Amino acid sequence: MALTNAIVAPRYGAALFALASETKQIETVGADLQALSAVIADTPSLLAALSAPEISPAGKQAMVDNLKKDAVQPVANLIQMVFDYGRIAALPVIIDDFKARVQEAAGVVTGTVTTAVALDEAQSAKLSAAIAKRLGVKTAELTSNVDPSVIGGVRVEAANLVIDGTVATKITKLRTALLAR
Structure with missing residues (x-):
């Protein structure tokens, strides 16, 4: 091989x-x-x-x-x-x-955050701190992406983890659940 x-x-x-x-x-x-x-x-x-x-x-x-x-x-x-x-x-x-x-040795994780509208500095800092805490690292360096198709909410991809709290995903899950019945 x-x-x-x-x-x-x-x-x-x-x-x-x-x-x-x-x-x-x-x-x-x-x-x-x-x-x-x-x-x-x-x-x-x-x-x-x-x-x-x-x-x-x-x-x-x-x-x-x-x-x-x-x-x-x-x-x-x-x-x-x-x-x-x-x-x-x-x-x-x-x-x-x-x-x-x-x-990794420095306790830094990088990732991307996708939202429907641009985040201001305070929102970005708060989100970075929350992700760092959740992942157990010192710092989360997140690159912002704006994608209106997510409708609302936040999608974070960092450290081989996806946290998807977007409205578009919730609608898709709701649609799937309704069609399954």
């Missing part, structure tokens, strides 16, 4: 997080990964080029060396390792996994 990036990335992310924690380099490693993520986003063909059979191994290694040039040792080692093992395409997922582990 072939291992996908979704399976492999958490392994690399966990190992990198453990190493960064052990060596007290979480912030430095995080900053380097953020910079690497920006390079990958700004150069969409980079990862494809590093996997392309048309480019010589020496040419690919030169690109990898350029990526590693200013990175701290754990990040440089990660870049070289995923390249050597043919997992360079997993790099963005590994970076996301590392970020999620840093946020």
Whole structure:
């Protein structure tokens, strides 16, 4: 069975997080990964080029060396390792996994909140505090989405949890219950 990036990335992310924690380099490693993520986003063909059979191994290694040039040792080692093992395409997922582990360790959860109308700052802060308390974390960083089709109420998606208190969902459940009778 072939291992996908979704399976492999958490392994690399966990190992990198453990190493960064052990060596007290979480912030430095995080900053380097953020910079690497920006390079990958700004150069969409980079990862494809590093996997392309048309480019010589020496040419690919030169690109990898350029990526590693200013990175701290754990990040440089990660870049070289995923390249050597043919997992360079997993790099963005590994970076996301590392970020999620840093946020989890800091007691921060991210998510989205969907409402029919925009929330003001006070409402957003109150909702974030309530979600943080419910999930048992220090902080909930919620991104607001406005979707008039929810009619009213709030839908929160955070930490693999969906809390749906929207009027649209309640109407759908009521409709289903009435049709079932």
